[in-house]
Amino acid sequence: MALLSLQDVSVTYLSGGKRVHAINHVSLDVEKGESLGIVGESGSGKTTLIMAVLRLLPPGRARVEGTAELEGRDLFQMSDQELSTVRWEQMSVVFQKAMNALSPVHRIGKFLSDIYRLHRPDVNKRDARRAVEELLILVNLPPRVFNLYPHELSGGMMQRVSIAMSLLFTPRLLIMDEATTALDVVTQNQILDEIVELEERMDITRVMITHDISVVAGTCKNVAVLYAGSLLEFGPVDEVLVEPMHPYTKGLIESFPTFEAEEREPLVSIGGSLPDLVELPQGCVFAPRCKYACDLCRQKTPEMRSFGGKRKAACHFAGGEFHE
Amino acid sequence: MNEEKREQTPILRVDDVRCHYPQKKKYVRSDGTVIRKAVVKAVDGVSFSIPKGEILGVIGESGCGKSSLGRLLVRLEKCTSGKIYLDGQDMENLYRKDRLAFRRRTQMVFQNPFDTFDPRHSIGKILMDTMKLHHIGANDQERREMAIAELASAGLLPAESFLQRFPHEFSGGQLQRISILRSMLLGPDVMVADEPVSMLDVSIRADIINLLYESTRKKNTAMVFISHDITTTRYISDSIAVMYLGRIVEMGQADEVVTAPRHPYTKALISNCGSIDPRVKKKAIYLPGEPPTPVDIPSGCPFWPRCPQATKECRQQEQQLKDMGGNHFVRCSQVTGL
Ligand SMILES: Nc1ncnc2c1ncn2[C@@H]1O[C@H](COP(=O)(O)OP(=O)(O)OP(=O)(O)O)[C@@H](O)[C@H]1O
Ligand SMILES: Nc1ncnc2c1ncn2[C@@H]1O[C@H](COP(=O)(O)OP(=O)(O)OP(=O)(O)O)[C@@H](O)[C@H]1O
Ligand code: SF4
Ligand code: SF4
Ligand SMILES: [Mg+2]
Ligand SMILES: [Mg+2]
Numbered sequence: 001m002a003l004l005s006l007q008d009v010s011v012t013y014l015s016g017g018k019r020v021h022a023i024n025h026v027s028l029d030v031e032k033g034e035s036l037g038i039v040g041e042s043g044s045g046k047t048t049l050i051m052a053v054l055r056l057l058p059p060g061r062a063r064v065e066g067t068a069e070l071e072g073r074d075l076f077q078m079s080d081q082e083l084s085t086v087r088w089e090q091m092s093v094v095f096q097k098a099m100n101a102l103s104p105v106h107r108i109g110k111f112l113s114d115i116y117r118l119h120r121p122d123v124n125k126r127d128a129r130r131a132v133e134e135l136l137i138l139v140n141l142p143p144r145v146f147n148l149y150p151h152e153l154s155g156g157m158m159q160r161v162s163i164a165m166s167l168l169f170t171p172r173l174l175i176m177d178e179a180t181t182a183l184d185v186v187t188q189n190q191i192l193d194e195i196v197e198l199e200e201r202m203d204i205t206r207v208m209i210t211h212d213i214s215v216v217a218g219t220c221k222n223v224a225v226l227y228a229g230s231l232l233e234f235g236p237v238d239e240v241l242v243e244p245m246h247p248y249t250k251g252l253i254e255s256f257p258t259f260e261a262e263e264r265e266p267l268v269s270i271g272g273s274l275p276d277l278v279e280l281p282q283g284c285v286f287a288p289r290c291k292y293a294c295d296l297c298r299q300k301t302p303e304m305r306s307f308g309g310k311r312k313a314a315c316h317f318a319g320g321e322f323h324e
Numbered sequence: 325m326n327e328e329k330r331e332q333t334p335i336l337r338v339d340d341v342r343c344h345y346p347q348k349k350k351y352v353r354s355d356g357t358v359i360r361k362a363v364v365k366a367v368d369g370v371s372f373s374i375p376k377g378e379i380l381g382v383i384g385e386s387g388c389g390k391s392s393l394g395r396l397l398v399r400l401e402k403c404t405s406g407k408i409y410l411d412g413q414d415m416e417n418l419y420r421k422d423r424l425a426f427r428r429r430t431q432m433v434f435q436n437p438f439d440t441f442d443p444r445h446s447i448g449k450i451l452m453d454t455m456k457l458h459h460i461g462a463n464d465q466e467r468r469e470m471a472i473a474e475l476a477s478a479g480l481l482p483a484e485s486f487l488q489r490f491p492h493e494f495s496g497g498q499l500q501r502i503s504i505l506r507s508m509l510l511g512p513d514v515m516v517a518d519e520p521v522s523m524l525d526v527s528i529r530a531d532i533i534n535l536l537y538e539s540t541r542k543k544n545t546a547m548v549f550i551s552h553d554i555t556t557t558r559y560i561s562d563s564i565a566v567m568y569l570g571r572i573v574e575m576g577q578a579d580e581v582v583t584a585p586r587h588p589y590t591k592a593l594i595s596n597c598g599s600i601d602p603r604v605k606k607k608a609i610y611l612p613g614e615p616p617t618p619v620d621i622p623s624g625c626p627f628w629p630r631c632p633q634a635t636k637e638c639r640q641q642e643q644q645l646k647d648m649g650g651n652h653f654v655r656c657s658q659v660t661g662l
Pocket of ligand 1 (some may be wrong): 012014015020022041046048049061277
């Protein structure tokens with residue numbers, strides 16, 4: 001059984017009398033031990049998708065459809081009480097803006113140990129302190145941070161505190177939404193190395209949202225490419241990033257300069273911009289920007305097809321031959 | 325050989341500049357001792373020069389002083405000490421004598437394009453006002469035509485309709501293109517681009533990089549390109565300077581710095597820079613210890629607390645940038661120069 005299984009998930013925001021189709025019929029599985037990177041440009045729905053899974057979207061403003069099973073239990077059908085234990089102990093999340101997760105009036109150490117003891121009432125203060133200190137070391141923070149207030153930390157340090165917090169109960173599923181983006185490469189890598197190591201040791205599986213494909217290439221097993229709320233390609237990192245099947249994935253990869261390139265070739269970007277999510281184009285969502293688009297693409301939405309192993313892509317032309 | 329060209333006065337020469345910010349708060353060290361009059365030494369003795377039309381990339385850890393240096397170069401911040409020369413003339417004098425003329429010669433593009441423009445004015449007005457201020461174009465009609473031509477050349481079509489629009493009606497990428505256009509309108513001698521693509525979408529970054537590259541080449545403008553992204557910096561730059569705690573620790577030809585780094589910090593930085601090709605596996609160098617703070621800079625070589633190659637001497641002895649030949653400079657006791 002997959003750790004997390006999304007079936008036909010759609011999210012529609014209701015905004016000013018309009019319906020914003022932010023996620024459209026996304027299905028994907030996250031297997032135990034197979035960390036997943038979700039990539040896609042700004043506005044493609046990455047945050048929306050995980051907010052839906054975490055049930056953090058305001059019910060009146062967003063309509064969520066489909067199922068999202070965590071170890072077989074549908075998160076969308078859970079009672080609030082069930083959900084609150086699941087949220088800390090089985091899945092946790094780190095967002096880009098760590099600030100919001102911390103209390104400005106409490107010292108870091110006290111705040112974290114209090115949360116710890118709230119969920120583990122039988123643990124005494126000293127053991128809670130030790131557990132928190134170990135986590136701080138794990139994310140490369142000096143012990144003195146235990147006694148500091150959030151405003152005394154740099155942005156990078158604060159981010160690491162919130163990563164430590166998300167690991168308090170060694171969750172099954174760790175979700176990171178651009179959680180290391182603000183850090184410099186040295187710090188980012190050191191933390192990710194620790195987390196990857198921890199994943200193996202403690203059986204944690206990570207879902208990581210990032211615009212930095214090199215992070216996905218270096219730390220994830222699988223990758224999902226999201227565009228305008230649709231899943232366009234999915235598969236093992238060492239296949240998708242080496243030989244992408246979908247024109248959009250190809251474009252994304254080509255727009256990165258590489259270390260290996262000898263000559264200064266002009267960089268290629270994907271022209272155009274995301275379609276209006278209120279009125280999605282007919283047919284393939286990527287057609288307005290796709291250089292291979294033909295009439296059929298503009299009429300018929302390509303289905304997600306499997307190409308052996310875990311590979312999937314949603315393009316009429318994926319896999320060589322034209323496929324209606 | 326281009327020896328002759330090298331001998332010419334560089335368009336920008338930076339001589340031992342510092343940028344210190346005095347703090348109101350005291351600073352408590354991890355061992356409990358206190359610094360009463362804390363000073364953030366954001367830039368602490370930087371020297372380099374750039375020949376006309378060349379691009380210098382500046383990379384380094386978050387907080388190492390890249391943006392502060394950038395602001396000094398366009399005189400948004402005054403040097404605490406040291407001097408900057410624009411085409412051989414003292415920049416402080418040029419700035420005092422005629423600010424408007426000075427602005428024409430140095431321009432800056434910022435990280436967040438949404439903060440760059442006055443939201444109350446249309447893009448047409450913004451562009452035309454800039455031209456008018458700097459006496460470009462004979463009349464409004466001519467300025468309007470120039471604005472249209474500029475927008476069109478950046479692929480913002482139909483340009484006439486873009487003129488009427490307000491900043492919030494553009495995407496980040498479009499605004500950044502306009503911001504670059506506006507800066508380049510004046511044909512500046514020096515352009516500072518501080519993280520110009522880091523807020524933008526991956527899919528449009530390439531456009532901005534290409535535009536920056538082509539427009540500065542066309543007008544022979546020298547550029548200082550500040551970024552976290554080492555691959556992009558290498559791509560666009562002729563040479564690269566690596567900063568650590570307010571100083572340059574290594575500087576040289578872009579390819580050389582990235583493919584054959586000499587300074588232990590540069591080595592660590594480059595080794596941590598990932599590839600988008602999952603088949604390329606690099607062994608990243610681990611840096612122990614707490615990231616440093618520019619309030620309490622270690623004695624000797626400031627990198628010693630985290631340096632894998634540090635010796636006892638490193639803690640006491642300040643290091644100078646040493647000439648390795650071929651315009652490559654390294655500040656480290658373990659690297660011997662010419
Ligand atoms: N509360 C809301 N009401 C209406 N539309 C929304 C709301 N929140 C997000 N959207 C829209 O939904 C789409 C997806 O947004 P989302 O934040 O999920 O994208 P993202 O992929 O996380 O982008 P980024 O990389 O910028 O974080 C966007 O078009 C956004 O404008
Ligand atoms: N106006 C200011 N007053 C006080 N300290 C400042 C000021 N501006 C910057 N600093 C401090 O100076 C140091 C260098 O900051 P700067 O913004 O130049 O770094 P940077 O290399 O651009 O970092 P980043 O990569 O995160 O943008 C930092 O410690 C910063 O907190
Ligand atoms: S289905 Fe057609 S438009 Fe869509 S990605 Fe494939 S070729 Fe392009
Ligand atoms: S001088 Fe010493 S501490 Fe500094 S970088 Fe060189 S080896 Fe490391
Ligand atoms: Mg997001
Ligand atoms: Mg900066």
